[in-house]
Amino acid sequence: GAGVSQSPSNKVTEKGKDVELRCDPISGHTALYWYRQSLGQGLEFLIYFQGNSAPDKSGLPSDRFSAERTGGSVSTLTIQRTQQEDSAVYLCASSAAGAGETQYFGPGTRLLVL
């Protein structure tokens, strides 16, 4: 079956612009996660959704970052007023339920802020 998909695969933007990153989880998966992989920082957790609600937003690095999920499926991560330090690979994962389940990752969106 289809895995987690993300779009766009690559995004180049100018500093100060807003960007939207999209994630389509595996069909039927109720839990969805966003992570960021920066050079030299490793992979860091950003936000977790169970259904359409986000019980854990603890990893969002600033108020310029927001995310939503609609219909218990597609999620969008929005970064406002992008900065060069936002350049990273943004990875989305989903799992069948929540804690204790295997997380399956998408291919990521590579964001470059000039």
Place this chain on the structure above:
Amino acid sequence: KQEVTQIPAALSVPEGENLVLNCSFTDSAIYNLQWFRQDPGKGLTSLLLIQSSQREQTSGRLNASLDKSSGRSTLYIAASQPGDSATYLCAPCKGYALNFGKGTSLLVTP
């Protein structure tokens, strides 16, 4: 904050060797631990998940062990192949978020 350390950072072995990748973590109150591989420019592929109540998990040539009380996990790869070349990431999970180490970069030469 969970700190995850993976040793070695990089490893190069000839094809056919058995090898062990090490992972240690500071907070032993975890639900489970996942091992992933990441190929260059690609996302993460889940290899194994060990629940906190388990000691080990096997899939094909891969065997992962977990010693929760000491905060350690190992990934054993038997009879390595060039296709095993990738970065291997260890990720203990407490709650919902995975906490990742920086990985072991493995190169298996023909």
